[in-house]
Amino acid sequence: xxxxxLLLALFVLSLFLGVELIVKVPPTLHTPxxxxxxxxxxxxxxxxxxxxxxxxxxxxxxxxxxLAVTFATINVIGGYLVTNRMLSMFKRK
Amino acid sequence: MSxxxxxxxxxxxxxxxxxxxxxxxxxxxxxxxxxxxxxxMLIAVVITLLNSEIVNFTYIIAGVLFGGVVGAxxxxxxxxxxxxxxVALLNGFGGGASLTIASAEYFSVLNIDAHTFADLLQPVAxxxxxxxxxxxxxxxxxxxxxxxxxxxxxxxxxLVAFAKLQGLVKKNFGLPGGPIGNGLLLIGGLVALGxxxxxxxxxxxxxxxxxxxxxxxxxxxxxxxxADMPVVIALLNSYSGLAAALxxxxxxxxxxxxxxxxVGTSGLILTKIMCVAMNRSLGNVLFGKMAAAGEAVDADExxxxxxxxxxxxxxxxxxxxxxxxxxxxxxxxxxxxxxHAVRELADSMESKGIEVEYGIHPVAGRxxxxxxxxxxxxxxxxxxxxxxxRINPTFEDTDVVIVIGANDVTNPMARDAxxxxxxxxxxxxxxxxKNVVVIKRSLSPGFAGLPNPLFAMDHTLMVYGDGKKAxxxxxxxxNQS
Numbered sequence: 194x195x196x197x198x199l200l201l202a203l204f205v206l207s208l209f210l211g212v213e214l215i216v217k218v219p220p221t222l223h224t225p226x227x228x229x230x231x232x233x234x235x236x237x238x239x240x241x242x243x244x245x246x247x248x249x250x251x252x253x254x255x256x257x258x259x260l261a262v263t264f265a266t267i268n269v270i271g272g273y274l275v276t277n278r279m280l281s282m283f284k285r286k
Numbered sequence: 287m288s289x290x291x292x293x294x295x296x297x298x299x300x301x302x303x304x305x306x307x308x309x310x311x312x313x314x315x316x317x318x319x320x321x322x323x324x325x326x327m328l329i330a331v332v333i334t335l336l337n338s339e340i341v342n343f344t345y346i347i348a349g350v351l352f353g354g355v356v357g358a359x360x361x362x363x364x365x366x367x368x369x370x371x372x373v374a375l376l377n378g379f380g381g382g383a384s385l386t387i388a389s390a391e392y393f394s395v396l397n398i399d400a401h402t403f404a405d406l407l408q409p410v411a412x413x414x415x416x417x418x419x420x421x422x423x424x425x426x427x428x429x430x431x432x433x434x435x436x437x438x439x440x441x442x443x444x445l446v447a448f449a450k451l452q453g454l455v456k457k458n459f460g461l462p463g464g465p466i467g468n469g470l471l472l473i474g475g476l477v478a479l480g481x482x483x484x485x486x487x488x489x490x491x492x493x494x495x496x497x498x499x500x501x502x503x504x505x506x507x508x509x510x511x512x513a514d515m516p517v518v519i520a521l522l523n524s525y526s527g528l529a530a531a532l533x534x535x536x537x538x539x540x541x542x543x544x545x546x547x548x549v550g551t552s553g554l555i556l557t558k559i560m561c562v563a564m565n566r567s568l569g570n571v572l573f574g575k576m577a578a579a580g581e582a583v584d585a586d587e588x589x590x591x592x593x594x595x596x597x598x599x600x601x602x603x604x605x606x607x608x609x610x611x612x613x614x615x616x617x618x619x620x621x622x623x624x625x626h627a628v629r630e631l632a633d634s635m636e637s638k639g640i641e642v643e644y645g646i647h648p649v650a651g652r653x654x655x656x657x658x659x660x661x662x663x664x665x666x667x668x669x670x671x672x673x674x675x676r677i678n679p680t681f682e683d684t685d686v687v688i689v690i691g692a693n694d695v696t697n698p699m700a701r702d703a704x705x706x707x708x709x710x711x712x713x714x715x716x717x718x719x720k721n722v723v724v725i726k727r728s729l730s731p732g733f734a735g736l737p738n739p740l741f742a743m744d745h746t747l748m749v750y751g752d753g754k755k756a757x758x759x760x761x762x763x764x765n766q767s
Contacts, residue, residue, distance in 0.1 A: 197425055200535060200543055207531075207544045210304065211551030217311040220648060220673050221662075223556060223655030224369055226310055227523050229320055230552045231376035233303050234530045236327065236545040237383040239334045240537050244390035245349060246340030251399045253406075257390035259345040264383035266353025267360070268376055269331075273324045274361035275372060280320055282662040283313045286669060 225279045232272025238265035295333040296541035302326025303545050307552075313668050330541050366663040367620045370652040374448040374519055380526030380549075381440025384533045385496070388433035391536050392492055412487040427486055429535040431479040434492065435499045437529040442503030444522050450507070451515060451652060460509030465573040471502040506572065513617070513694065513733035515652045517560045517571045524553025556654050563648035563674075565700075565711035585737035589729055592742035596749055598756050601688075601723050602763035604747075608685035608721075610641045612677065614714055615657050616650045618691015618726065622753035628690065629664040631761045638764070643670050645677035645687075645714050647695040674714060681718040689716060689724045689740075690753050693732030696740055708734050722746040725756045 218226050244250075245258025303326050309319015340346070364372045395416050400406050417423040417430075449455040461467025475498040482491035510518055527549025534542030561568050605611060613632065619625060632642045644666065650657045658671050672680075681687065689696055692714075700711040716722050717740050724741060728750065731737060740746055749756050 194421055196538065197422060197535075200538065200540070203540060204531060204535075204543050204547055207547035208551050211548040212555065214304065214307050214311070214548070215552045215555045218307075219311070219313075220559075220646070220655060221658040221668050221671050222310055222313060222316060223559075224373070224653060224659045225316065225320075225655070226307075226552060227373050227519070227556065227654065228369075228376060229306070229310060229323065230523065230527065230549040231373065231380060232327070233306070233323060233545045234380040234527050234549040235383070236299075236303075236330060236542055237380065237387055237530045237533055238327075239330055240387045240533050240539060240542060241349070241383060242331070242334050242340060242346055243337065243537065244387055244394070245345040246342050247394070248341040250390075250394045251397060253398065253400050254390045254394040255342070255345050257386045257393065259349045261383050261386035261390060262346055262349025263353040263356075264379040264386065266350050267357040267379045268383065269327055269357070270354045271357030271361045271372075271379075272376055273320060273327070274358055275364065275369075276320050277317065278361065279366070279369070279659050279662070280313075280316045282659070282665070283316065283668050284662070284665065285314075286667040 221283070225276050228272050228279065229276040231268055232276060235265045235268030235272055238262065238269055241265045292333055292337065293540060296330060296539070299326040299330035300541050300544040302329070303548060307548060366660055367623060368452075369659055370515065370519060370656060371448050371451045373653060374444050374451060374522070377519065377522040377526045378441050378444030378448065381437045381444060381522070381529055383437075384433050384526070384529035385437030385441055387533050388430045388437060388536060389492070389496065392430050393489070396487070396489060398489065406489045406493065410487045410489070417486060424483065426536055427483045429532050431482055431495060433529050433532040433536060434495055435475055435479060436525050436532065438496055438499035439503035439506065440522055440525040440529060442500045443507045443518075443525075444503075446504055446507040447515065447518050447522065450511065455508070458509050458511040461505050464509065468502060468505055468573075471498055471505065474498045475502060510571070511733075513649065514571050516649050516654055516656075517557055517564070517568070519653050520553050520556035520560055521568070522553070524550050524557060527551075527553055560649055560654060563712060565708070585729070585731070588737045588739055589742050593729065594747055596723070596747040598749060598759035599763035601747065601749060602760050602767060604686055604721060604723070605635060605640065605760070605764055606638070606767050608635075608640055610680075610684045611635055611686045611688065612643050612645050612681065612684050612716070612719065614645045614647075614687060614689045614692050614696060614716055615661070616647075616690065616692025616695065617652060618753055620651060620656065620660055620691070622691065624690060624754035624757055625660040625664040627754045627757040627761070629661070629666050631757050631764070632666070634761050634764050643672050643677065643680075645674070645716070646671050647674055647692070647714050650692055650695055674712060678715050681715050684719040686721045686723060687716040687719040689722065690757065691725070693726070693738055694734045694736070697732075697734070697736060697738045698740055699736060699738070706736065708736060716740065717743060717746075720745065723749060725749045725751075725753050727751065
């Protein structure tokens with residue numbers, strides 16, 4: 194139970210941190226912000242790896258794990274690449 | 287590898303994500319921020335792969351290869367005008383990942399060796415503490431249920447958003463009863479969730495939850511169209527982060543919680559910015575139509591005999607004597623792929639000593655920041671892209687405003703016509719400029735379905751036709767003068 198409270202604290206504090214950070218992002222970067230945060234939400238890859246890689250689980254779990262790894266990898270690779278592509282176009286005079 | 291070390295590494299990855307987003311607060315540091323964030327991701331993934339519970343790499347390698355190829359292909363090939371579709375898909379995959387992880391977690395506890403669908407429906411003998419002892423078990427179950435619910439809604443909702451943006455689905459339609467139908471789906475999903483928590487050994491409850499949530503995602507987005515898409519995309523972005531954070535609660539994984547909540551707040555803040563920029567509440571966008579049109583405004587009455595049209599070379603003559611010009615782009619510029627042509631026109635004007643800036647409305651285009659990315663692609667320096675609040679006071683000192691493919695965001699009725707459906711929406715006050723040039727295919731209304739009195743004003747010239755072609759002709763005429 195204590196661990197749960199700690200996780201909850203982490204969650205709530207991260208929400209507040211998120212607000213403070215995101216409001217400072219200028220509108221001109223809002224599209225890269227969205228694709229960049231999409232890449233960050235690909236962190237679910239970490240959970241997906243655990244589901245896909247366990248050997249004791251039934252086949253169904255591995256298949257779901259495979260799907261999760263695929264989805265999350267698309268987010269990570271696609272998200273970071275496209276964000277990088279966009280950001281490198283933003284230039285000063 | 288001890289779990290303390292793993293968690294310390296996750297903490298480090300979380301810090302890199304935060305620094306990465308912090309980098310995005312300035313264009314100059316943004317590329318580096320994105321790299322930092324990607325480094326955090328790499329570290330988190332590598333340390334996870336060292337986990338001794340991972341023994342079977344077949345599915346992992348298959349998934350990473352397949353996902354990596356698809357992701358890279360999409361990222362490198364997508365056109366900048368199609369970026370809203372790309373982000374919609376990424377949102378959907380994020381939701382899909384959380385949905386499948388939560389389902390995998392559930393079925394790994396049930397441990398059903400299912401060969402047919404019917405095998406799944408057999409109740410399983412589960413110990414009372416199968417999902418964790420006491421309250422912990424309850425929290426895990428609630429997290430699994432909520433992750434499935436939000437993940438599934440994000441998945442199908444985003445796929446519909448993609449289909450709409452791509453033009454695959456053109457009609458807006460919903461369940462009979464609109465919000466009531468969706469409400470019933472949501473209640474059904476919550477009931478299934480409750481049954482699952484009360485009786486986790488029955489997999490049928492989870493299957494029902496997944497099905498209802500997938501349907502809910504479909505019918506939430508199907509009725510929403512066109513210019514409301516920025517709100518939908520931002521909201522689904524938020525959901526995908528929230529689902530990831532909830533998945534973190536299932537797995538007790540700190541980095542998932544930190545990263546997920548950052549993404550969740552980011553989407554939520556963008557949603558709010560979009561709603562404010564349209565002067566509509568979130569509920570109104572999700573469930574409502576545009577406010578009832580008050581007294582119907584007769585377009586003919588507003589336009590009759592008052593609209594002046596012009597040719598591109600006449601506009602060029604006007605530009606030639608201008609000192610300051612503001613370009614106001616909208617979704618039409620994206621549709622016409624006119625961003626490069628617009629930049630060339632601006633270059634030509636600047637070479638004649640004319641000051642050129644761009645006025646960007648927050649909801650111009652189909653997603654937050656859509657216009658900025660397009661113009662950045664055309665190598666317009668970002669200092670020239672000016673947001674609404676800063677550009678509005680300058681219109682009175684502006685000789686010519688060129689509106690290309692924007693409509694509702696310049697409609698003075700939002701400012702002046704109390705009772706109009708868009709009354710109160712913040713707009714770009716382009717009508718305050720000395721001259722206004724509107725490049726548009728016809729006088730057809732924008733998304734709000736309203737006529738735009740700007741088009742009939744004395745100092746407004748309409749240039750009919752394809753945006754790109756018209757701008758190219760203006761540039762040619764200006765260069766020759």
